[in-house]
Every structure is written in C-alpha cells, then in structure tokens.
Amino acid sequence: MSIDGLPPLREVIERHGLQAKKALGQNFLFDLNLTGKIARTAGDLSDATVIEVGPGPGGLTRALLSNGARQVIAVERDERCLAALAEVSDHYPGRLEIVSGDALKTDFAALASEGGGGPVKIIANLPYNIGTELLVRWLTVSEWPPFYASMTLMFQREVAQRIVAAPGSDAYGRLGVLAGWRTQARIAFDVPPQAFTPPPKVTSSVVHLEPRATPLPTDVKKLGRVTEAAFGQRRKMLRQSVKSLGGEALLERAGIDPTRRAETLSVEEFVRLTNTV
Numbered sequence: 443m444s445i446d447g448l449p450p451l452r453e454v455i456e457r458h459g460l461q462a463k464k465a466l467g468q469n470f471l472f473d474l475n476l477t478g479k480i481a482r483t484a485g486d487l488s489d490a491t492v493i494e495v496g497p498g499p500g501g502l503t504r505a506l507l508s509n510g511a512r513q514v515i516a517v518e519r520d521e522r523c524l525a526a527l528a529e530v531s532d533h534y535p536g537r538l539e540i541v542s543g544d545a546l547k548t549d550f551a552a553l554a555s556e557g558g559g560g561p562v563k564i565i566a567n568l569p570y571n572i573g574t575e576l577l578v579r580w581l582t583v584s585e586w587p588p589f590y591a592s593m594t595l596m597f598q599r600e601v602a603q604r605i606v607a608a609p610g611s612d613a614y615g616r617l618g619v620l621a622g623w624r625t626q627a628r629i630a631f632d633v634p635p636q637a638f639t640p641p642p643k644v645t646s647s648v649v650h651l652e653p654r655a656t657p658l659p660t661d662v663k664k665l666g667r668v669t670e671a672a673f674g675q676r677r678k679m680l681r682q683s684v685k686s687l688g689g690e691a692l693l694e695r696a697g698i699d700p701t702r703r704a705e706t707l708s709v710e711e712f713v714r715l716t717n718t719v
C-alpha cells in the first residue's frame with residue numbers, strides 16, 4: 443500500500459496492462475512527493491472544484507484528492523485507464539468524476555459549471571502534444587473573469603519559458619504576450635526527465651497562472667494579427683514588421699517608437715497598439 447491507502451502506482455500500471463502510449467503523450471508520474479508538490483502549488487483545494495486533464499492511471503489525481511480537493515473532474519481519452527481510475531474513485535467516494543473523452547472536444551466552462559461550486563482550479567500533467575493548444579483555449583475564453591481561478595500545468599521547460607517570458611528575452615513571443623495579456627504566470631519548479639515513466643527527452647516545468655486582477659481589454663483576434671506580424675519579423679523594426687497593419691503612422695498614433703523591435707514591447711504596449719489598429 444502507498445501512504446494514501448491505495449496500491450503503489452507501478453502495481454496499478456502492471457495489473458491493468460497500462461503500457462505508456464507515446465501517441466497519447468503518456469509520461470506518468472509515480473513519485474507521490476512530486477505529485478503532492480504539484481497539488482500544493484495550486485494552493486488550498488478544500489473548497490475547490492479541480493479540473494484535471496489526462497489523469498492516466500491516477501497518480502496526480504490521487505495527490506489532488508489526498509491533499510484535500512473537495513471534488514476532481516478528470517477528463518481522460520485513454521479508455522484503458524478507466525478501471526484504474528474507478529479504483530481511485532471508490533477510495534474517495536463522491537469526490538472523483540471521471541469523464542471519458544477528448545480534452546480538445548471538451549467544453550471546460552460547461553464541465554466546471556456542473557461541479558459543486560467553489561473556485562475552479564485546472565491542474566494537469568498535460569500531454570505535451572496538446573498542452574499549448576489547451577492553454578491557448580483557456581487563455582482566450584470569451585467570458586472574463588474566466589471560469590477558472592487558477593491553472594497549474596506541466597509543460598516542457600522550453601514552452602514554460604515562453605509562457606512566462608518577459609520583454610527583451612529570447613523566449614518572449616506570441617505565447618508570452620497572450621499569457622501576459624490575461625494572466626500572471628510563473629514557473630513554480632522544474633521536473634527532471636527521470637521523474638517520469640517513461641522519461642521524456644527534455645526537462646519539464648510546472649507553471650502556475652492566475653487571471654490578471656486588472657483586465658487589459660482588447661480584441662483577441664486583432665491582438666493575434668498584431669503579434670503575428672510583429673514577431674513574424676522579430677529582428678526588424680516595427681515600422682517594417684507591422685507595415686501591412688498601418689506601419690509608421692499606426693505606431694505614431696499608438697505612441698510607440700517605430701524604430702523599436704517586437705521583442706521590446708510590453709504586453710500593455712501590444713494591447714495599446716492593437717486597440718489603435
């Protein structure tokens with residue numbers, strides 16, 4: 443037995459024949475200290491509805507529940523994992539809802555509204571192949587403040603660095619502007635490849651994001667067009683890179699020096715530029 447009273451994860455995996463599938467981005471976490479650390483990064487869960495994407499055999503799910511999550515709603519695509527997850531659900535009666543399906547086809551706001559109330563916290567060791575796409579969807583939800591109070595998510599470190607990047611750094615680009623527009627994001631800690639089974643090729647990082655207290659209103663599609671143009675030619679001066687959107691005249695109207703480059707603009711300046719287009 444593990445400290446949570448359930449069988450050790452390695453045994454669960456073997457008993458249910460859960461060989462990791464690469465196509466599903468399956469890199470499992472067995473270390474309860476580590477899954478506990480991820481759960482604690484999300485803060486107090488006792489009042490929360492937690493949404494987890496990709497519970498797999500239930501390593502992180504178990505940590506969320508043993509760290510007191512009032513309710514966990516977990517969306518898993520791999521039907522082979524459902525029996526193992528049902529055992530976790532039996533161990534924590536009434537606290538784990540398993541949704542069998544594809545996260546990319548899931549309406550998370552609707553799912554959250556079916557929960558028992560309290561703040562919604564998204565916590566996941568995401569499959570790498572769909573992690574960025576899911577994050578972008580959650581950042582661009584039309585209702586603001588959003589349905590979630592926070593997101594605590596595992597990414598490849600390189601992606602995590604792009605999410606939290608500040609102006610002036612090489613990692614700063616479209617993803618950083620989008621994340622900074624809507625949230626305050628920080629890297630909580632790194633996780634080495636050998637913490638996973640099987641180990642991925644690269645180091646991972648847990649990122650914690652909270653919606654900005656003061657929103658920066660703009661049109662997300664327009665913001666996307668501006669950052670695409672600006673970072674499409676990131677080494678060029680803005681008067682050149684945003685020429686198709688109005689070039690020098692636009693930049694002057696927005697009060698931005700046309701000789702600057704995209705990577706020097708703050709998120710607030712990108713929003714101002716977008717609202718001037």
Ligand SMILES: C[S@@+](CC[C@H](N)C(=O)[O-])C[C@H]1O[C@@H](n2cnc3c(N)ncnc32)[C@H](O)[C@@H]1O
Nearest residue numbers: 466469470471496497498519520544545567569
């Ligand atoms: C990196 S593993 C994490 C597993 C487990 N949470 C852990 O930490 O050990 C990613 C999980 O996401 C699941 N997954 C992959 N694509 C998915 C999708 N489109 N929708 C829902 N789950 C998906 C995989 O089957 C796998 O269980």
